Amino acid sequence: MGDCCEIEEGAYADSLLNLEWLRRSLVREEDSIIFSLIERSKYPINSRLYDQSAAAAPSLLHLFIKESEAVQAKAGRYTSPEENAFFPDSLPPLKHNPVLHPSGACININSKILNHYLNMLIPLIAAKGDDDRNYAATAASDLACLQALSRRIHYGKFVAEVKFRDSPQDYTPAILAKDKDGLMKLLTFESVEEAIKKRVEKKAMVFGQEVELQENGSYKVKPELVSQLYGEWVIPLTKFVQVEYLLRRLD
Amino acid sequence: MGDCCEIEEGAYADSLLNLEWLRRSLVREEDSIIFSLIERSKYPINSRLYDQSAAAAPSLLHLFIKESEAVQAKAGRYTSPEENAFFPDSLPPLKHNPVLHPSGACININSKILNHYLNMLIPLIAAKGDDDRNYAATAASDLACLQALSRRIHYGKFVAEVKFRDSPQDYTPAILAKDKDGLMKLLTFESVEEAIKKRVEKKAMVFGQEVELQENGSYKVKPELVSQLYGEWVIPLTKFVQVEYLLRRLD
Numbered sequence: 001m002g003d004c005c006e007i008e009e010g011a012y013a014d015s016l017l018n019l020e021w022l023r024r025s026l027v028r029e030e031d032s033i034i035f036s037l038i039e040r041s042k043y044p045i046n047s048r049l050y051d052q053s054a055a056a057a058p059s060l061l062h063l064f065i066k067e068s069e070a071v072q073a074k075a076g077r078y079t080s081p082e083e084n085a086f087f088p089d090s091l092p093p094l095k096h097n098p099v100l101h102p103s104g105a106c107i108n109i110n111s112k113i114l115n116h117y118l119n120m121l122i123p124l125i126a127a128k129g130d131d132d133r134n135y136a137a138t139a140a141s142d143l144a145c146l147q148a149l150s151r152r153i154h155y156g157k158f159v160a161e162v163k164f165r166d167s168p169q170d171y172t173p174a175i176l177a178k179d180k181d182g183l184m185k186l187l188t189f190e191s192v193e194e195a196i197k198k199r200v201e202k203k204a205m206v207f208g209q210e211v212e213l214q215e216n217g218s219y220k221v222k223p224e225l226v227s228q229l230y231g232e233w234v235i236p237l238t239k240f241v242q243v244e245y246l247l248r249r250l251d
Numbered sequence: 252m253g254d255c256c257e258i259e260e261g262a263y264a265d266s267l268l269n270l271e272w273l274r275r276s277l278v279r280e281e282d283s284i285i286f287s288l289i290e291r292s293k294y295p296i297n298s299r300l301y302d303q304s305a306a307a308a309p310s311l312l313h314l315f316i317k318e319s320e321a322v323q324a325k326a327g328r329y330t331s332p333e334e335n336a337f338f339p340d341s342l343p344p345l346k347h348n349p350v351l352h353p354s355g356a357c358i359n360i361n362s363k364i365l366n367h368y369l370n371m372l373i374p375l376i377a378a379k380g381d382d383d384r385n386y387a388a389t390a391a392s393d394l395a396c397l398q399a400l401s402r403r404i405h406y407g408k409f410v411a412e413v414k415f416r417d418s419p420q421d422y423t424p425a426i427l428a429k430d431k432d433g434l435m436k437l438l439t440f441e442s443v444e445e446a447i448k449k450r451v452e453k454k455a456m457v458f459g460q461e462v463e464l465q466e467n468g469s470y471k472v473k474p475e476l477v478s479q480l481y482g483e484w485v486i487p488l489t490k491f492v493q494v495e496y497l498l499r500r501l502d
Contacts, residue, residue, distance in 0.1 A: 028293065031462075031471075035286040042279065060326060067322040075315050077387030136328030144395070195464065203462045211282075211454045213446065220282075 044129030156241030201227035295380030407492030452478035
């Protein structure tokens with residue numbers, strides 16, 4: 001994390017720190033997350049992709065992500081402050097566009113996201129089984145889910161920056177006291193979180209339905225699962241990122 | 252195309268040549284195509300990605316696809332007879348699982364698909380403009396669209412094989428006479444095509460809507476555009492693949 005960022009003024013800093021733009025991006029990212037989960041649910045678990053049993057060997061998925069990130073880095077993916085790599089140490093060092101406070105800008109909790117995705121989420125969205133001709137398509141689909149989730153969760157940094165700029169006096173005492181619980185309380189609006197959970201559940205119903213010219217009522221990914229994903233994981237992790245960011249905001 | 256396939260019996264040949272499985276795959280692929288188009292529509296055209304003006308230089312997108320295909324090939328993507336690379340000459344030669352008749356199995360019209368996608372489709376689904384921090388995300392999104400379209404269109408090979416096996420007597424005379432128009436007529440069922448166009452338009456309305464807790468009526472990608480895409484391009488190209496396949500079916 002430390003000193004990977006350089007100070008220079010970015011042309012699009014204004015939009016990234018505009019609350020309405022952020023709100024729209026977060027809402028739009030819900031669609032991307034749900035599309036990608038639905039696409040992942042096309043394939044069975046394919047657990048050989050995730051197998052790390054060979055001593056110290058990375059899994060096929062790890063290799064796939066690392067190599068895909070190298071390709072995407074060449075096209076400039078990680079020069080965008082909205083993007084965080086899963087294996088940043090394998091990539092050339094970056095000059096970030098310093099939209100954010102430098103010590104918080106490089107917060108990257110992708111290893112948490114990857115672990116949770118592999119251990120908790122895949123078993124819930126993918127059917128049991130193995131379908132070896134689709135390993136690459138499955139891995140590509142995992143990467144799309146992970147990138148969408150990562151973008152959503154790391155938007156927390158921008159949200160925290162905007163909130164801090166908006167009312168530094170509310171946050172400064174808790175930051176100075178390193179009071180994580182206090183910060184978490186300042187960042188928590190239960191009615192907003194309830195509305196998000198309802199909205200993503202509705203989106204999962206709409207996007208995951210089997211659309212036929214005649215209606216039926218089955219879903220590709222359980223809508224209540226997506227609501228639970230947001231409630232138990234995406235929202236808490238986004239707030240975790242916000243707290244971590246704010247704790248460094250006065251460095 | 253020629254001799255890239257070897258004969259050996261595949262374990263899943265049965266499912267790939269089962270008409271009901273194929274029908275379900277084609278219907279499911281519609282969702283993938285529409286999700287990927289909606290995702291591409293998040294970004295502006297970003298025409299610098301497609302620029303080939305430097306003498307003989309490939310575009311950034313070409314490089315991106317080539318390198319991504321190399322990564323996906325290592326994970327086995329192109330060992331699946333459902334998958335066709337956009338730059339197969341850059342990949343190690345393959346032993347295809349010979350579900351299909353060998354001379355037709357290697358039909359690959361991806362250069363047509365890529366051209367049409369770049370010249371016709373992108374200007375219709377992406378807003379004008381440039382958004383340079385999202386080039387890599389845009390390219391990844393292009394690749395997802397292209398792969399979904401390619402899979403859908405090349406399913407034509409399996410459909411043609413099933414139809415031929417079902418009633419060789421109907422197809423053999425036209426094949427021997429190299430009668431493309433006659434084959435096209437045998438493969439055309441207007442009422443089925445109309446139903447597909449209606450269904451994809453409906454899917455684009457359902458998947459592309461802005462889902463809010465209160466309803467509104469805007470779409471991320473114009474539903475009638477998706478119907479037109481299928482009517483003028485996806486269905487004709489799938490039939491083109493079928494005709495090409497059948498013409499080689501008796502080699």
